[in-house]
Amino acid sequence: MQETFDIQAFADVQRLIVVAAHPDDLETLCGGTVTMLTQRGVRVFSVNCTLGDIGTQDAATTRPALATTRLLETEEAAAILGIEQVHSLGHHDGELVADLELRAQIARLYRITQADTLITFDPFWSGQIHPDHRAAGQAAIDAYMPAKMPLYRPEQLREPGAGLGCLQRVFLFSTDREPDVFVDVSSVYETKLAACLAHRSQFPQDMKSLDWLQGMDEEHGKAIGAPRAESFRRMMVW
Numbered sequence: 001m002q003e004t005f006d007i008q009a010f011a012d013v014q015r016l017i018v019v020a021a022h023p024d025d026l027e028t029l030c031g032g033t034v035t036m037l038t039q040r041g042v043r044v045f046s047v048n049c050t051l052g053d054i055g056t057q058d059a060a061t062t063r064p065a066l067a068t069t070r071l072l073e074t075e076e077a078a079a080i081l082g083i084e085q086v087h088s089l090g091h092h093d094g095e096l097v098a099d100l101e102l103r104a105q106i107a108r109l110y111r112i113t114q115a116d117t118l119i120t121f122d123p124f125w126s127g128q129i130h131p132d133h134r135a136a137g138q139a140a141i142d143a144y145m146p147a148k149m150p151l152y153r154p155e156q157l158r159e160p161g162a163g164l165g166c167l168q169r170v171f172l173f174s175t176d177r178e179p180d181v182f183v184d185v186s187s188v189y190e191t192k193l194a195a196c197l198a199h200r201s202q203f204p205q206d207m208k209s210l211d212w213l214q215g216m217d218e219e220h221g222k223a224i225g226a227p228r229a230e231s232f233r234r235m236m237v238w
């Protein structure tokens with residue numbers, strides 16, 4: 001049987017960077033784990049590759065207006081979770097590509113934040129239907145190695161506080177490729193839900209909008225006999 005791990009998998013984390021595609025990805029997929037880590041004093045940096053500027057069925061709104069709304073919602077959610085910084089890379093929702101520009105943007109943040117741990121999407125899960133999720137995960141992993149090399153984009157290293165990338169651990173979420181870390185988030189679930197609900201543009205019906213999420217977290221919880229859990233797959237890196 002596969003060995004599984006709990007929150008102790010994050011025991012040595014001091015600085016965590018989460019690379020997501022859209023505002024609300026972090027909150028829904030690892031908001032509980034992030035809460036437990038910030039409560040422990042871990043510094044958390046959130047990265048949204050896109051503006052989330054097509055996330056509506058209201059054709060009367062505009063993309064810039066929606067982007068502004070979603071940035072404000074992201075800041076509100078970050079305050080609830082104890083996240084230190086929110087970075088938006090400004091790409092258009094639904095059009096994210098894991099190209100060299102995106103790789104460099106993410107590598108720069110690895111260098112500036114000096115994060116030791118990365119959480120991102122599993123780009124290798126064949127069931128990942130959202131192209132932005134696949135691209136964000138791919139670019140985040142692709143930036144891991146160049147960020148550690150001094151000849152890669154050396155101008156980034158001259159920014160205040162920047163140093164060579166020092167990531168040591170990678171955890172992938174949104175995967176069904178044999179997740180091996182299950183974090184019981186039951187004790188902080190109210191905080192997770194509050195952060196999710198800060199995204200009012202996405203969840204306008206309050207808790208009713210989050211039935212799917214609670215169902216998913218309950219399903220993850222079954223693997224470890226907990227009411228609700230978040231799951232990850234550890235990626236072996238060196």
Ligand SMILES: [Zn+2]
Nearest residue numbers: 021022025133
């Ligand atoms: Zn998303």
